[in-house]
Amino acid sequence: MKPESPACQLSADVFDAVSGDLAPQTRRAYAMRLRLLKTELGGAALTDSSLSEVLASMADRGRSPSTLAQVVSAVRSAAHRLDEPDPVGPLCDMTLRIHRRAAGPPRQAAGVDWTASDLAADTAATRGNAIGLRDAAIIAVMSDALLRVGEAAALEIADVGRADDGSGRIAVRRSKTDQEANGTLLFLRRATMTRVDAWLQAAAIDDGPLFRRIRKGGHVTPERLSARSIRAIVTASAAAVGIDGASGHSLRIGSAQSLVRAGAQLPEAMLAGRWTTPAMLSRYAKAELAQNGAVARLRPDDPTPV
Numbered sequence: 001m002k003p004e005s006p007a008c009q010l011s012a013d014v015f016d017a018v019s020g021d022l023a024p025q026t027r028r029a030y031a032m033r034l035r036l037l038k039t040e041l042g043g044a045a046l047t048d049s050s051l052s053e054v055l056a057s058m059a060d061r062g063r064s065p066s067t068l069a070q071v072v073s074a075v076r077s078a079a080h081r082l083d084e085p086d087p088v089g090p091l092c093d094m095t096l097r098i099h100r101r102a103a104g105p106p107r108q109a110a111g112v113d114w115t116a117s118d119l120a121a122d123t124a125a126t127r128g129n130a131i132g133l134r135d136a137a138i139i140a141v142m143s144d145a146l147l148r149v150g151e152a153a154a155l156e157i158a159d160v161g162r163a164d165d166g167s168g169r170i171a172v173r174r175s176k177t178d179q180e181a182n183g184t185l186l187f188l189r190r191a192t193m194t195r196v197d198a199w200l201q202a203a204a205i206d207d208g209p210l211f212r213r214i215r216k217g218g219h220v221t222p223e224r225l226s227a228r229s230i231r232a233i234v235t236a237s238a239a240a241v242g243i244d245g246a247s248g249h250s251l252r253i254g255s256a257q258s259l260v261r262a263g264a265q266l267p268e269a270m271l272a273g274r275w276t277t278p279a280m281l282s283r284y285a286k287a288e289l290a291q292n293g294a295v296a297r298l299r300p301d302d303p304t305p306v
Helices: 012-018 024-041 048-060 065-081 090-103 114-125 130-145 149-154 190-203 227-240 250-261 266-273 279-284 286-291 294-298
Strands: 160-162 168-172 184-188 212-214 220-224
Touching: 024 048, 024 065, 048 065, 048 090, 065 090, 114 130, 114 190, 114 227, 114 250, 130 149, 130 168, 130 184, 130 190, 130 212, 130 227, 130 250, 149 227, 168 190, 184 190, 227 250, 250 266, 250 279, 250 286, 266 279, 279 286
Parallel strands: none
Antiparallel strands: 160 168, 168 184, 212 220
């Protein structure tokens, strides 16, 4: 085993100040993990062995392998940006492997496909109030554009445009896979634009954040709806149409599954969801990809055996 690297000195506040190239949500998550790590270390030096002990203790208290991995990612990101030695070594790697095996494969959130998302939007809209119209618009927009919750929360009214045929386009200014903020335009159906129009009319707004908080009594505030609130809306809307186990990612997962089910090839679906590699799409839509794969399409059934 290689000798342990020197102790690393990390500051969550300093890291937060020098990590502007990261997406805001990632930067906040990493800073939070670094503060948690400082508490867990209790004054001990940050080395491969002390970090490994912290990870094992967190796992014993029920923390998920993804949380452990995020702590390690935060440490490595901070060490790189603060020009500190990387403390992650073979002991940490072994601890992560052990607890990943013990936890088994990650459980995928339930997908909300096109049929279910239309039903969920209809159900929300039938409430007949501003909250219902807003929630219906959120569901429809996220389903059409395969949006992440943070992307939906960041939308401005000015990001929504209309084409001559009545369909829409939304500009996503920055995303997880677009850290340079080059931006991209995504398609919205005419039916989705109708839902967006109904929400904007009910809210009586024409600029600023697209999706907003609504106080008791139906008062629409200027405050942007948070990613956490949008996640809760998606989960509750899915449950209302009989889909348990949904998350904020469920509309994205379900749209990926619907795309492949409808015949989209892997590059088309990757472009729609803005995935840079096929790994996540293959995980989300593995059953649909198998159904539409080369063998399913090209190999004829054998004659019925005698």
